[in-house]
Amino acid sequence: MHVPPHPRLVSAGHAAGVSAPAALRPLADSGVLIEFERRLDAEINARARAVAARLAAVPGVVETVPALCSTLIVFDPLTTDVPRLLEAAEAAALSARPASPGSSRRFEVPVVYGGAAGPDLEEVAAHCRLTPSQVIAEHAGAEYTVYMLGFTPGYPYLGVLPEALRLRRLDTPRLRVPAGSVAIAGALTGIYPMDSPGGWRLIGRTPLALYDPRAAHPVLLRPGDRVRFAPAAGATRSAAPPIPPAPPPARPVLEIRSGGLHTTVQDLGRPGFRALGIPASGAMDALALEVANLAVGNPRTAAALEFATPGPVARVLEDSSAALAGADLSATLDGEEIEPARAFRLRPGQVLRFGAPRRGVWGYLAVRGGIDVPAVLGSASSFVPGALGGYHGRRLRDGDIVGRGPDRPAVAVPGLTVPLPGDEVTLRVIVGPHDDWLTADSRARLLAEPFVVTVHTDRAGARLEGSPLTHASAEEFLSDGLLPGAVQVPSGGRPIVILPDGPTTGGYPKAAAVIGADLRLLAQSRPGTRLRFRAVSMDEAVEAAHAQRAALDAR
Numbered sequence: 001m002h003v004p005p006h007p008r009l010v011s012a013g014h015a016a017g018v019s020a021p022a023a024l025r026p027l028a029d030s031g032v033l034i035e036f037e038r039r040l041d042a043e044i045n046a047r048a049r050a051v052a053a054r055l056a057a058v059p060g061v062v063e064t065v066p067a068l069c070s071t072l073i074v075f076d077p078l079t080t081d082v083p084r085l086l087e088a089a090e091a092a093a094l095s096a097r098p099a100s101p102g103s104s105r106r107f108e109v110p111v112v113y114g115g116a117a118g119p120d121l122e123e124v125a126a127h128c129r130l131t132p133s134q135v136i137a138e139h140a141g142a143e144y145t146v147y148m149l150g151f152t153p154g155y156p157y158l159g160v161l162p163e164a165l166r167l168r169r170l171d172t173p174r175l176r177v178p179a180g181s182v183a184i185a186g187a188l189t190g191i192y193p194m195d196s197p198g199g200w201r202l203i204g205r206t207p208l209a210l211y212d213p214r215a216a217h218p219v220l221l222r223p224g225d226r227v228r229f230a231p232a233a234g235a236t237r238s239a240a241p242p243i244p245p246a247p248p249p250a251r252p253v254l255e256i257r258s259g260g261l262h263t264t265v266q267d268l269g270r271p272g273f274r275a276l277g278i279p280a281s282g283a284m285d286a287l288a289l290e291v292a293n294l295a296v297g298n299p300r301t302a303a304a305l306e307f308a309t310p311g312p313v314a315r316v317l318e319d320s321s322a323a324l325a326g327a328d329l330s331a332t333l334d335g336e337e338i339e340p341a342r343a344f345r346l347r348p349g350q351v352l353r354f355g356a357p358r359r360g361v362w363g364y365l366a367v368r369g370g371i372d373v374p375a376v377l378g379s380a381s382s383f384v385p386g387a388l389g390g391y392h393g394r395r396l397r398d399g400d401i402v403g404r405g406p407d408r409p410a411v412a413v414p415g416l417t418v419p420l421p422g423d424e425v426t427l428r429v430i431v432g433p434h435d436d437w438l439t440a441d442s443r444a445r446l447l448a449e450p451f452v453v454t455v456h457t458d459r460a461g462a463r464l465e466g467s468p469l470t471h472a473s474a475e476e477f478l479s480d481g482l483l484p485g486a487v488q489v490p491s492g493g494r495p496i497v498i499l500p501d502g503p504t505t506g507g508y509p510k511a512a513a514v515i516g517a518d519l520r521l522l523a524q525s526r527p528g529t530r531l532r533f534r535a536v537s538m539d540e541a542v543e544a545a546h547a548q549r550a551a552l553d554a555r
Contacts, residue, residue: 072481249403311354
């Protein structure tokens, strides 16, 4: 099962029709990054997409994420024969052939250029020594390929932009870019599918919807699609039809009196859609969610409520049972304290409350039968930034009625322990895949010096404070695939660890990645917690995953 800590070079040779080798690098204990030559190039990108398509059917592979010049292979470390996966990855890197251009889907995207729709058009024209009309002609005169999707669900990175239009991104990103905005940065152009922050230069806007969380297929474009922009006069973005009121749940069990800070429905996530820019989401502390479910007699995969402090206040609507796990948030039922990881009875009229946090950050409430919400892309998990899944794609709020599923014959498993971190935590990491982007001194300090969890931590990522880490080069880092646990190091030197709602691709080097068994400890670490990273091998990481699973299976 050994994966070497340094890149394995796969020399493609002239027989494969490519001139540069690929490097295979581990990303945590559930990913392998196949890196090709690091430059924006149509043939390299086509090769990355071909490798992703070839490896998607390999046993153990959960999903593949083609990027600008790399492919991320995501696998299940509990079931995958890693050496065989590496052999398949090497073979694909050597022999995968890009699809013919004629097999690509083609889209024409109408764009209103300039004015309020494209506030940066005049500045772009001035920088490029062109007139606005010439900028429009250059931009609309090229055909682009969707090199990858990422940043937000459905955001297409389209290459390549004509040389005459290439400018660096804005020094200070906008806090809000309207959905449909057409933008440029470097050698790429893109379209913002939803309102979001953004640092690309806005030259127009399209009424075409690229992302609809209510649709069966919420993302319009796919990697490899071809796009042309067509100047349009006065087109406006159609307002989304109103969301019809949801029918009342068949088995209402809780009335939310107060939604608390961040109460959502979560399960174990929706893998398989990272290539479309949609993260798996799921519980911040998957072990705690599983323990709560097992304690009340649910399948471990059932949907539950996840919350942070201040927690929700809920009134019980029907006889049932429930269990809590995860953070200790001083839970009471009608004023009586609740013991964690043990089922307790719910009776109509009782009120469940949470008080002062004692340890941990994220708590879980499992109700007998599981929280009943429609599955979206195979999961009940909420992805609030994308308005996807869960309870109408949002956090719970005052007045919401939460339903439960039907009882199933099952045996409750009480008393399972869920360790919570203290004031200092050591997290095991697999070094790389991009530790070589740091100076030698910074690589040493990453594993020798402590970092502190900051208040700027949420379901997308944990921002850490510490002695800044330094890049070894000012070279541009081209975006590639991300997984939860990846330790990104921006140019400012403060690490960011990706968490379940984090982006699926990112433009910063990843110096290391927290192993799956320890990621929950980071999620449960409160601001001010001191962290240290300790390097381990892939073998040790997989053994830790098996040990964590065995502890649950034994009960």
